Amino acid sequence: MFSENMVQKLESSSWIRVMFEEGNRLAKIYGADKVYDYSLGNPFDEPPAEVQESLLKHITSGEPGLHKYMSNSGYGDVRAKIAKKLQEESTVSISDNNIVMTVGAAGGLNVVLKSLLNEGEEVMVFAPYFVDYGSYVSNFGGKTVVVPANTETFEPNIEEFEKRINAKTKAIILNTPNNPTGVVYSEEILKRIEEILQKKGKEFNTTIYVISDEPYSKIVYDDIKVPSIISIFQNAIVVDSFSKSLGLAGERIGYIAASSNIEDISTLVNVFIYCTRVLGFVNAPALFQKVVGDCLYVKPNVEDYKAKRDFLYENLVRIGFKVNKPQGAFYLFPKALISNDIEFTQAATKHNLLLVPGSGFGCPGYFRMSYCVNFDMIRNSIPAFERLAEDFK
Amino acid sequence: MFSENMVQKLESSSWIRVMFEEGNRLAKIYGADKVYDYSLGNPFDEPPAEVQESLLKHITSGEPGLHKYMSNSGYGDVRAKIAKKLQEESTVSISDNNIVMTVGAAGGLNVVLKSLLNEGEEVMVFAPYFVDYGSYVSNFGGKTVVVPANTETFEPNIEEFEKRINAKTKAIILNTPNNPTGVVYSEEILKRIEEILQKKGKEFNTTIYVISDEPYSKIVYDDIKVPSIISIFQNAIVVDSFSKSLGLAGERIGYIAASSNIEDISTLVNVFIYCTRVLGFVNAPALFQKVVGDCLYVKPNVEDYKAKRDFLYENLVRIGFKVNKPQGAFYLFPKALISNDIEFTQAATKHNLLLVPGSGFGCPGYFRMSYCVNFDMIRNSIPAFERLAEDFK
Structure with a gap:
């Protein structure tokens, strides 16, 4: 029924x-x-207190139009601040034109997958993985291919990964620091993955995108440094959220940042913006765009x-x-x-x-x-x- | 690519x-x-000032967990307030269990359509209509069937409507007061549509749902009364938003309210909640759920x-x-x-x-x-x- x-x-x-x-x-x-x-x-x-201060500042400032529609990609000033910060942290050029504000990381992942997938194309995930990835992929006619876990280290199982790449492989999803294991994938493993992607891309004459779900990138211990995905992978699409780092899970605020090394990046970003609209997100929540823009450096x-x-x-x-x-x-x-x-x-x-x-x-x-x-x-x-x-x- | x-x-x-x-x-x-x-x-x-007051109240109240995840359906107290108000305005029993908070009306429409549609099923719209309806329907494998406009009155063209109903018709979308014409569909026309839906439902042994997109229901002139869709149609699913009535278009806040007369309504609501999650909305923005709950009676x-x-x-x-x-x-x-x-x-x-x-x-x-x-x-x-x-x- x-x-x-x-x-x-x-x-x-x-x-x-x-x-x-x-x-x-x-x-x-x-x-x-x-x-x-x-x-x-x-x-x-x-x-954190900075979020509270920013909320109060914007609400009491009387800035006109704060709660209105803006461009579907989000507020330009906020996107510029995010681009600047990402630029500081990576070796790749990132402009505000490469940023689209999203309804959390879950919203961002749906926008990215709808923008990329054609019926029957495959998206690879590394077990253990956040189970809703599978739902997101199937929303758009994609097929989720699971690389079985390496239960010794819980880093990606490279051999099993390489075996599963074929002409239909459209993207892989990375999630490091990982939910559910807390493991931070090593730079060495990530670089091997990129080598394999480049090799297979040439073999099949395809582009395989790397979708990096990064809500935990600020929550690391013991002076561990999380390798910069956007610096390592040519076709990197980062999806970030402030749910975990700023304690704003219920407010649904995040962004997509795509590497300017992606071929035809401006079309891809326009498709992200279009999909943001037609999936019914329309734009990321307005007030919290401003708030996260103020709190990008808060730990x-x-x-x-x-x-x-x-x-x-x-x-x-x-x-x-x-x-x-x-x-x-x-x-x-x-x-x-x-x-x-x-x-x-x-x-x-x-x-x-x-x-x-x-x-x-x-x-x-x-x-x-x-x-x-x-x-x-x-x-x-x-x-x-x-x-x-x-x-x- | x-x-x-x-x-x-x-x-x-x-x-x-x-x-x-x-x-x-x-x-x-x-x-x-x-x-x-x-x-x-x-x-x-x-x-309006009430929105500002409510924002300040919640932000300065120090209520714990305000910005966290809640149930995917939204805050229970807010859903109860909405159910109470809808109950006052209609002749149908509506409990808070029938309400799901959404990321605006556009988000709500996507959730409803994903919950209802099987591949190839049809959704009817009355021209002139908000063009993104077509995109929402095709997101989930549905087909949009357009009833041509009656350009004399811009009310639904009943004859052309009846002709187009068949065994694949899963839903119709109503939008009154209408975007783009500003016309409020008359009670008489709406009751004729319900008669036809009941008759055709029996003929084809199907249920045809009435999805009512109501962002303009509070913006009417000259003492016109907007007929209550949920009172007229047995299988009514109302999708509302506060974008227009409270000037919160950028904040993406709305709700779905389904009639308790729908067969197997509790399954349907659970599917709404599930689709809210897997489409990447997860939940409606937390703070603005509370704010609209405070401002339901603001005009x-x-x-x-x-x-x-x-x-x-x-x-x-x-x-x-x-x-x-x-x-x-x-x-x-x-x-x-x-x-x-x-x-x-x-x-x-x-x-x-x-x-x-x-x-x-x-x-x-x-x-x-x-x-x-x-x-x-x-x-x-x-x-x-x-x-x-x-x-x-």
Whole structure:
């Protein structure tokens, strides 16, 4: 009766959101402080003071037309500031004409994929990966090709990647620092990927675009430097958001930045702008464009996330979990204590622990924990993990 | 190289946006006060004081989590307020479970169409109509069927409508008060449409949904009452936005409200919520959800629009244009002085008049003027219309 495809997909819907709703349900029964909800990447911190100041400044300034339509690409002054910052951080020339403001990174990814894909073309993702990528690709008639995980390092599996490239490969999606593992892909691996893309592009006489989903690029630990995707890849299209770095997940604000090395870049950007309109975004929310333009150099409270990562990592290892220590983002991706991760996370809810099965990231046998939560909740959850481990001894 | 479909469509892109960009170009050459830009439905007024107060209240309140993710359907308290108001205005039971907050009406329409359409199903629109409807429908494999205009009254052409219904008709889109004509469809016509939908639904054993795009429902003149779509149509899905009524076009905030008389409504709403996520909207912008929740009963400055309508209508008629006096919205849709409306609007740019050809609304031979502009601009533009009319004598 409705869209059959959507009704079917609804039934196999995201584990993250299932757990988020389950958390709300359990919180009503047991009280929010008795539920250990590690399900959602919803930054715990309030936005930094600079965001608050910028909001107040713009609202009280009386600047005319602040809340009106602007060009579909977004406010020119904000795009210019973003271009300037990206220019400082990369070796590639980026002008404000290469920037399109978006309704978050999810909106940006949809715009990019609609702009690129023809029916049946393929987009490659590296497991474990954010499962909604698959939905975004299929929105536009594309096919998602999954490169299986290298569960030793959780860096891209290069051999399996190279095997899967063919004449229909239109793009790959990179996500580093990675959700769900927190791994920062090394510059060496990224450069090998670019070499392979260049080689295969010549072989098949195609252009393979690199779509880089970068919401966690500012959340890194231990002086790790995230390699600049736009400097490494000729055909780089960066999609960024301020959801995580400025704690603005609910405000839906981000941008697309495309490398000026892409052939016929001005047509591509015009297609981005057109797709922004016809997908119904029209433009990124006006006020928050101005706000993020003011806050581009504001850094998230990484020390706080680091303390949480360290505490959880040490405790999980002590309890007997196998887990890689993440270098960025705010996720841990431990191995489940049984091979069936769905059964495992369901067992965890008995201890009021909300974990997301790795199957939801194309990587069964593991589970994801978002530690962008209250430190007290983390501390109080440790006995629950101990009891959970006890159940599987 | 990119999406061939999108590159092609880009080239035949919206006249409204073409004129908007042309206006920016001319303003740079001649000065903004010398360009008479009637191209874009961008409310001239700043948002009312209540919006400003609500923004300040929420920003300074320190309410925790204001800018975070919430459920994909939006904030529960805001949805409850909207349901209550709709309940007051209609004869149908509407609960907050039937409301999904959206990224403007354009976002809402995309969510609804993705939720309903299977490949090849048809959506009917009544000319003249907002041209992006066609793009929204084709985003999801649907086919737009245009009912030709009744250029006497600009109400729906019932005979032509009935002829075009078949087993593939999945939905119709209504837009009253109408963009571009300003006509408010009469209750009598709407009830005849419902009778036909019920009859044809039985004949073909299908359900035909009525998608009502209602951004102008609060902008009506002369004590005209806009008939309640959700009260008249069994399968009504209302899509509303605050772009026009609260002057928030750039903030992208609206909602979907579905009638509880729709069969299997809870599945449909869950599909809306799912599509909100996978289309990359994720949720409507958080802060402005709260703001519109506070301002549901705030009325736009209709008297100001009415004065502009009256002044323009009288002058255009005096100059020799044939035009229906609109009852709502902030558009006039006069007949062009030659049959080729594109040629006519191009000629108008020589007098620095920016008008949108009716061809862009599926109704050649006419042109659209948005009078949500400065009254001085309207006054100053009258000699330009006189010169334009002189050119075609």
